Amino acid sequence: MADSVLNLTGPVAKENRVGLSALDYKGGKSTLCAGCGHDAISNQIIRAFYEMSVKPESVAKFSGIGCSSKTPAYFMSRAHGFNAVHGRMPAVATGATLANRKLVSIGVSGDGDSASIGLGQLLHMIRRNISMVYIVENNGVYGLTKGQFSATADEGSQLKNGVINDLPPMDLCALAITCGAGFVARGFAGDPKQMVTMLKAAIAYDGLAFIDVISPCVTFNNHEGSTKSYPYAKEHDEILHQVGFVPSFEPIEIDYEPGEVRDVSLHDGSRVLLKKLEEDYDPGDANQAMTRLHRAVSAGQMLTGIVYLDPAKKSFTSQLGIVDEPLGTLSQDVIRPPKEALDQIMAELM
Amino acid sequence: MTNLSDSTVAEERDSAAGERTNDLTIHVATVNGSGSQSSNNVLMRAIFQMGIPVSGKNLFPSNIAGLPTWFTIRASSEGWTGRRRNVDVLVCMNPATGADDVKALNPGAICIFDDALGLEGSRDDVTFYPIPFSKIAGEVTSDSRLRKLIANMVYVGVVAWMIGIDREELVSAVERQFSGKAKAVELNVEAIDKGIAYAADNLEPQVAHRLQRMDKTRGQILIDGNSAAALGAMFGGVTVATWYPITPSSSLCEALIEYLKAYRLADDGKATFAVVQAEDEISAIGMVIGAAWAGARSMTATSGPGISLMTEFAGLGYFAEIPAVVWDIQRIGPSTGLPTRTSQGDLLQVAHLSHGDTEHIVLFPGSVAECFEFAMKALDFAELFQTPVFVLSDLDLGMNSWMSEPFEYPTEPINRGKVLTAEKLKELGGKWGRYLDVDGDGIPWRTLPGTDHPDAAYFTRGSGHNEEARYTEKPEDYVNLMERLRKKFETARGHVPRPVIEREEGARVGLIAFGSSDVAVQEARHVLRRDHDLATSYLRLRALPFTKDLEAFVADHDRIYVIEQNRDGQLRSLIRLELKGDPDLRSILHFDGLPLYARFVVESVVAMEGEKRNG
Numbered sequence: 001m002a003d004s005v006l007n008l009t010g011p012v013a014k015e016n017r018v019g020l021s022a023l024d025y026k027g028g029k030s031t032l033c034a035g036c037g038h039d040a041i042s043n044q045i046i047r048a049f050y051e052m053s054v055k056p057e058s059v060a061k062f063s064g065i066g067c068s069s070k071t072p073a074y075f076m077s078r079a080h081g082f083n084a085v086h087g088r089m090p091a092v093a094t095g096a097t098l099a100n101r102k103l104v105s106i107g108v109s110g111d112g113d114s115a116s117i118g119l120g121q122l123l124h125m126i127r128r129n130i131s132m133v134y135i136v137e138n139n140g141v142y143g144l145t146k147g148q149f150s151a152t153a154d155e156g157s158q159l160k161n162g163v164i165n166d167l168p169p170m171d172l173c174a175l176a177i178t179c180g181a182g183f184v185a186r187g188f189a190g191d192p193k194q195m196v197t198m199l200k201a202a203i204a205y206d207g208l209a210f211i212d213v214i215s216p217c218v219t220f221n222n223h224e225g226s227t228k229s230y231p232y233a234k235e236h237d238e239i240l241h242q243v244g245f246v247p248s249f250e251p252i253e254i255d256y257e258p259g260e261v262r263d264v265s266l267h268d269g270s271r272v273l274l275k276k277l278e279e280d281y282d283p284g285d286a287n288q289a290m291t292r293l294h295r296a297v298s299a300g301q302m303l304t305g306i307v308y309l310d311p312a313k314k315s316f317t318s319q320l321g322i323v324d325e326p327l328g329t330l331s332q333d334v335i336r337p338p339k340e341a342l343d344q345i346m347a348e349l350m
Numbered sequence: 351m352t353n354l355s356d357s358t359v360a361e362e363r364d365s366a367a368g369e370r371t372n373d374l375t376i377h378v379a380t381v382n383g384s385g386s387q388s389s390n391n392v393l394m395r396a397i398f399q400m401g402i403p404v405s406g407k408n409l410f411p412s413n414i415a416g417l418p419t420w421f422t423i424r425a426s427s428e429g430w431t432g433r434r435r436n437v438d439v440l441v442c443m444n445p446a447t448g449a450d451d452v453k454a455l456n457p458g459a460i461c462i463f464d465d466a467l468g469l470e471g472s473r474d475d476v477t478f479y480p481i482p483f484s485k486i487a488g489e490v491t492s493d494s495r496l497r498k499l500i501a502n503m504v505y506v507g508v509v510a511w512m513i514g515i516d517r518e519e520l521v522s523a524v525e526r527q528f529s530g531k532a533k534a535v536e537l538n539v540e541a542i543d544k545g546i547a548y549a550a551d552n553l554e555p556q557v558a559h560r561l562q563r564m565d566k567t568r569g570q571i572l573i574d575g576n577s578a579a580a581l582g583a584m585f586g587g588v589t590v591a592t593w594y595p596i597t598p599s600s601s602l603c604e605a606l607i608e609y610l611k612a613y614r615l616a617d618d619g620k621a622t623f624a625v626v627q628a629e630d631e632i633s634a635i636g637m638v639i640g641a642a643w644a645g646a647r648s649m650t651a652t653s654g655p656g657i658s659l660m661t662e663f664a665g666l667g668y669f670a671e672i673p674a675v676v677w678d679i680q681r682i683g684p685s686t687g688l689p690t691r692t693s694q695g696d697l698l699q700v701a702h703l704s705h706g707d708t709e710h711i712v713l714f715p716g717s718v719a720e721c722f723e724f725a726m727k728a729l730d731f732a733e734l735f736q737t738p739v740f741v742l743s744d745l746d747l748g749m750n751s752w753m754s755e756p757f758e759y760p761t762e763p764i765n766r767g768k769v770l771t772a773e774k775l776k777e778l779g780g781k782w783g784r785y786l787d788v789d790g791d792g793i794p795w796r797t798l799p800g801t802d803h804p805d806a807a808y809f810t811r812g813s814g815h816n817e818e819a820r821y822t823e824k825p826e827d828y829v830n831l832m833e834r835l836r837k838k839f840e841t842a843r844g845h846v847p848r849p850v851i852e853r854e855e856g857a858r859v860g861l862i863a864f865g866s867s868d869v870a871v872q873e874a875r876h877v878l879r880r881d882h883d884l885a886t887s888y889l890r891l892r893a894l895p896f897t898k899d900l901e902a903f904v905a906d907h908d909r910i911y912v913i914e915q916n917r918d919g920q921l922r923s924l925i926r927l928e929l930k931g932d933p934d935l936r937s938i939l940h941f942d943g944l945p946l947y948a949r950f951v952v953e954s955v956v957a958m959e960g961e962k963r964n965g
Contacts, residue, residue, distance in 0.1 A: 056807070073809055078804050079807050080806075082640070083810065084666070088633070091635075094626070094633075094636075095636065095641030096641060098637070121632075323621065327641075328644050328646040328798060330587075330589060334622050335588075335614070335764070337613040349573050
């Protein structure tokens, strides 16, 4: 597997720009199975927020129900977390982002949570373009209920007990693009470097940043015959491009040949750098993204990288035209109109 | 085809007999979608402006256009605003229901009808007035589409002339109805004048059914319960409102949007609120829970089917202690039921909405003024008790127009409940527990996401949690939590609105009701006293949990009639659960989808009292 990251991030600094150490971003002890892909993702979330110097107190973590949805307890204990009901995390996160638009929100979900019981909420959240990072830790099975197929299981994939899935999988990235997402990526839990870079870009993105991460279930879906196992994913990982990310506070000049790297500026001045690999892929073209995703399915590939990126999309909170201060803490004189207003309304009703 | 007239076959002749001024019911039968709403509003408004107490009820089908619809206006010099089944003046514009509408009339009633319907002579105890509405409308406009609307305004003029509604009040009501549209005002006034002129030339003014100016509405307002609730929410400081369209609750959120746009923009024109039309009711309450968790005063409004969908989140809100306000504008269930008919059938479900042991604070507004007041209270209670608060209104209260004293501006400041700020956490040295009962009232302290203190955060979950908000499956932790939630509910008992109690000297019979039943029960008590020499005391419940007043009231009476608008006696069941012993609680149940009316209560009480006396 090729190194998927442009060489931009050096060794981890002892202290970030808000004076915190990586330890300040840690969470509780994981209760997931040893070697679970989800834990690898949690580690990259910690690293991304640390390196982006986002104060954990300004972060809100959301999840639904399932193994993946336990993970917000395992990173950034100093951030408020909300483990909602099965499949309904998008609504809760939507409400919270409306109440406090200054929160940096991250949601972690699974393929059962997002592709089955919560598919409707997920798609509507994408359609609204809620400003948050939304990660699906995708392993094709229900873990907590001990290994039933989910809606992202590949056709022909086999359970441990020999049952074969004969329904087609849902491609959440393709669905996200269809519903208007402006940031759609696919990662692999076994590729932490690519993961952390995409996460940092997702944090900087103002809008819904959707990341579908293939995260093998070591207990129920890591055997031969599974198409969401570590060996299968490693073998079939098709990297679209090397992903680089330059946060707004790091004016690093990159040394590259003109035309070799695609440079996309985000709202906050950060830049996403996508270094071409084997093909001329334009992540700003939704049609091409869809075509490429479909082609990957028929070729048995697992495409990773930023599949689609539209930096100009307006987030829901911007569209609503609400005040800059969090709605949740507005003072009484702002949220209760004066007596004259009631008098006027009453007079009109007489 | 639905025909409401079947259920309005008249038997209530006693109280309507004889000539009485300012005491009549006008029933207008039209085709849904024909634009009669404006005409009916003008009629009602004009009567109101004449100083005569009035109420209006729209009986409409679940349909956009074509099915029958009725509007009933009751003028009552004594101020009774509940439904009355006797119809004195019928306006028949709908060929599909004309014959049945006429059958339902009391002897002595008059029937003004579109002459094409040919209803004359179908009864000899009713006076018929065929009117060439279409022809008269044709004199006002040649536009065939407009002519239908204009014909409706012509009946306003005809009725007004016959029963004595002042023209000047009609004109002022039209100006109000078509505010800012000079052309429409002109056209409609012309239509009314044509109606008046036709009536003056061809008809006789009524003697038995007559209105004349009085002075009983001065200073009063006319408003529907949903608009009142929206106003209350706005003055209660709502900042996030979500909704999914469902009859009969949609008009609450639509009114809220209008009020917020008019009165809640900051100086720079930005909104101090967010309103989201969700993809379904699950999402609507999920957003409310998320927003309230992050500090917003949040609410949603729905009806029965939406309440069913909100069940899981209601349990999360109760168990994880997150504020939320949910208005349930009840309609007939179960299932889709009768979407445009009123009911009090969600009570039992809402009281314990969720799987597992759950009990909710529920408010029962009984008037538009209480819709306003409880909208503010609900937002306060939700944050004060950190729990979902339900407000049970219904279609009759929510969508119909009611007279009221003007609403009073709140005297109490907004109550945000127990929230620890970063400063407060600093004072505490960061030592706190999200679910610790430090004050002994069962209500813990919470922090809001985004609070800038390293110890502010906690993890919210609908799974088992201890006082520090950590995951637990320990039996004692679960029991502790559930006992504290019970304690919190007991604390709420001391805060929720107490019942309104009207005792009558020597009364052995007590009536208990809630919500929109109030107007009919009030009138029934009056009739029971006047016509049956029966004194009753009355307790109107206004909230769950019940307060101690209920037990005392029941103990003080020999027999209690629990009056409610559902089949199963849901309120009576809740009262039975609450009270010790086996008090004599009898049910009076009205559940055909139309609003409760006084005569029904009177006849039920008299029948059961008679049985009691005989037995």
